[in-house]
Amino acid sequence: MTTTGSLPGESDLVQVLDRDGSVRDDATVPDLSEEQLVEMYEQMKFARHLDERAVTLHRQGRIGTYPPLAGQEAAQVASTHALADDDWISYQYREHGAAGVRGMSYEYLLYWMGYxxxxxxxxxxxxxxxxxxxxxxxxxxxxMAWASKLKGDDNVVMCHFGEGSTSEGDFHEGLNFAGVYDVPAIFFCNNNQYAISIGRENQTASATIAQKAHAYGFEGKRVDGMDPLAVYAVTKEAAEKARDPNAEPPEDIGRAGRPSLIEAVMYRLGAHTTVDDPDAYREEEEVERWREFDPITRYETFLRDRDLIDDEQIESIEEEVGDEVAAMIDEAEAAEPDPMAMFDRPYETPTPRVQEQKEYLADLRERHGDDALTRDE
Known part of the structure; x- marks a missing residue:
């Protein structure tokens, strides 16, 4: 399927592409059509451009705090392509590229605007x-994956999280039960080297994140998360195993066969969020060293070498992506959500204090109209 190589400071990673975007010796390119290969590039470009615009929107006060994804496009886009359309994705908050593959609309931006x-x-x-x-x-x-198994359907659940999540009890509880009940789940760790300002080496004494799967009785794999072809291959393999009720357990690991833990080794090129200053905890030299593995640059080289894209097509893709993102922003900013909706979801049964606030706001609207809900009083 693939061979192994290394990113800065890393080894034993599943990789297809070298740092310069060439197919590695003895590596196998996944069986994807030319259309699919180009589509993944388009979606990675979309994710990067949306990211750049969102950061600018925050600086202009037009959206709230936003978590940039630059550097992680390959992991998000390629892993989603490896799933069936009705497989579920559970994500953290930085996986904008995964949402984009499934068909993002202006509504996605509404959340970051506070709605x-x-x-x-x-x-x-x-x-x-x-x-x-x-x-x-x-x-x-x-x-969710256990429910899928009990229902006897064919769905896989893929859960995205960062390496910082492995320091939480929920990580261990979730993976432990996944192994015990042999559920069709893929746990996809986006190891971008930093949980805000805390480096990976201060999250765990384990040599890798992937090896933690062994304690729960299933397989863990490490992949170059900035190589879309390697990510696709590893995720596709994990999805096929998760879908197989007769999947063999990993040798000398345990009795579970269907779950998998994927550690996608990558780098967050930007800030943790738009209110974070990464210069306070990492050196620019480190950032530039990882920037040499930029997933879009590497993948573009691969596509050029196969004559699947050229300068003219890239210019057309960038123009189309720019227009699409601009249209999303315009539509989101034109939306007029109902301020009363803020009371709908925090509690199944509103507390007396929340009910009092809701009635106060409703009375204000009745007496003064909708403008009263936006005035600073």
Whole structure:
């Protein structure tokens, strides 16, 4: 399938592409059509451009705090391509590229503008609403996968999280139950080297994240998370195993066969969020060293070498992506959500204090109209 190589400071990674974008010796390119190969590039470019625009929007005060994804496009786009359209994705908050593959609309931006309605629409595309609290989605993903197994359907659940989540109890509980009940789940760790300002080496004494799977009775693999072809191959293999009720357990590991832990080794090129200053905890030299593995640059070289894209096509893709993102922003900023919706979801049964606030706001609207809800009083 693939061979192994290394990123800065790393070894024993599944890789297809070298640093310069050439196919490694003895590596096998996944069986994807030319159209699929180009589509993944387009979606990676879309994710990068959306990211750049979102950071600018935050600086202009037009959206709230936003977590940039630059450097992680390959892992998000390629891993989603390896799933079936009705496989569920449970994600943290930085996987904008995964949402983009499933068909992102302006509603996605509404969430980052402060409107919860922007979160709920993702369920239509088999994406569980984003999770801001670190690691708490992992047991939920295990539960969803267990339900899929009990129902006897063919769905896989893939759960995205960062390496910082492995320091949370929810990580261990989620993976432990996944192994015990042999559920069709893929736990996809986006190891971008930093949990905000805390480096990976201060998250765990384990040599790798992937090896933690062995304690729970299933397989863990490490992959170059900045190589879309390697990510696709590893995720596809994990999805096929998760879908197989007769999957063989890993040799000398345990009795579980269907779950997998994938450690995608990558680098967050930008800040943790738009209110973070990465210069306070990492050197620019380190950033530049990892920038040599930029997933878009490497993958573009691969496509050029196969005559699948050229300068003219790239210019056309960039123009199309720019227009699409601009249209999303315009539509999101034109939306007029109902301020009363803020009371709909925090509690199943509103507390007396929340009910009092809701009635106060409703009375204000009745007496003064909708303008009263936006005035600074």
């Amino acid at each position: 919860e309605e922007g979160n709920g629409h993702l369920a239509d595309d088999y994406i569980f609403p984003m999770n801001i609290s670190i690691g708490s989605q992992l047991p939920h993903a295990t539960g």
